[in-house]
Amino acid sequence: MNSLDVAPLPDTTATADDRELVIRDLHVVPVADPSREILRGIDLTVRKGEVHAIMGPNGSGKTTLAYALMGHPAYEVTGGEVIWKGQDILALSPDKRARLGLFLAFQYPTAIPGLSVASFLRTALNARRRGLDVSDAEFDPSDPTRGGIGMREFRDLVRQKMALLRLDDSFASRYVNEGFSGGEKKRLEMLQMAVLQPEMAILDETDSGLDIDALRIVAEGVNAQLNDDLGVLVITHYQRLLDYIKPDVVHVLAQGRILTTGGRELALELERSGYAPILRAAGLEVAPDEAPSGDDTSVA
Numbered sequence: 001m002n003s004l005d006v007a008p009l010p011d012t013t014a015t016a017d018d019r020e021l022v023i024r025d026l027h028v029v030p031v032a033d034p035s036r037e038i039l040r041g042i043d044l045t046v047r048k049g050e051v052h053a054i055m056g057p058n059g060s061g062k063t064t065l066a067y068a069l070m071g072h073p074a075y076e077v078t079g080g081e082v083i084w085k086g087q088d089i090l091a092l093s094p095d096k097r098a099r100l101g102l103f104l105a106f107q108y109p110t111a112i113p114g115l116s117v118a119s120f121l122r123t124a125l126n127a128r129r130r131g132l133d134v135s136d137a138e139f140d141p142s143d144p145t146r147g148g149i150g151m152r153e154f155r156d157l158v159r160q161k162m163a164l165l166r167l168d169d170s171f172a173s174r175y176v177n178e179g180f181s182g183g184e185k186k187r188l189e190m191l192q193m194a195v196l197q198p199e200m201a202i203l204d205e206t207d208s209g210l211d212i213d214a215l216r217i218v219a220e221g222v223n224a225q226l227n228d229d230l231g232v233l234v235i236t237h238y239q240r241l242l243d244y245i246k247p248d249v250v251h252v253l254a255q256g257r258i259l260t261t262g263g264r265e266l267a268l269e270l271e272r273s274g275y276a277p278i279l280r281a282a283g284l285e286v287a288p289d290e291a292p293s294g295d296d297t298s299v300a
């Protein structure tokens, strides 16, 4: 372990299931329109050390899945379970899910004026280090001997991770996402991931809005973090990101269901033929924009 890396996190609920996130028959509706089922029974298992990609047409439910996993209040889970570290996390607040090592990089990150990137990261890291036991009176966020992270150690950690993502030092003192370009927003999501060192990371459209150089930097940032104790679920439309972040498994999500699962070659196949053949094989209607277009306009 590199001396700048944070200390191992306390193991809150050691069980035999600790190495996998298991989603079973997950059904989700938006709170704003509960009559409309977006996810219609998702089954998916991601093990630590694996990279899974979820691909699928616009509006198929990819972001809804990411939000439901993190506990976004706009979505209601109407059926199924999500087991992580021996418990059904659907009963937990988003904050507790994050403390258990789950991480979501947003498709559309929001600005938090007045809160600097550094303060934000430090608060998040301390929460993560503290784990679920918030009643632990011994914990002191600024005292490394009492579970927290010292100012200097924190600064070194953030600097190291910013260098990895080729972010300028001044980035840390800017307000979270305030006036950030699309690429900077994505890089901040990756910086959070690098600092928090999650055990299961969901990356939603990490590629959108990135130019080709930034895409490479972000992908290198993710790749540098891959290890046996990190599972990754990458949500993307396009094969291009998967040229850089190589998935072990590729799933196709359409109309709220996983229609097919394969290896990397499935992503290449989608690039060639689009989603139409898979939708037709599943007996689903093919909308015009799901027919193959052959061109990749994802990367601005």
Ligand SMILES: Nc1ncnc2c1ncn2[C@@H]1O[C@H](COP(=O)(O)OP(=O)(O)OP(=O)(O)O)[C@@H](O)[C@H]1O
Residues within 6 Å of the ligand: 030, 031, 032, 033, 038, 056, 057, 058, 059, 060, 061, 062, 063, 064, 065, 074, 107, 237
């Ligand atoms: N809060 C909400 N209220 C109402 N409808 C919603 C809500 N969130 C999502 N939906 C609908 O659910 C469907 C799936 O949306 P979602 O954002 O999950 O798709 P996606 O697969 O991420 O699409 P994209 O590839 O465009 O990012 C869409 O038709 C969307 O309009």
Ligand SMILES: [Mg+2]
Residues within 6 Å of the ligand: 062, 063, 064, 107, 204, 205
């Ligand atoms: Mg989406």
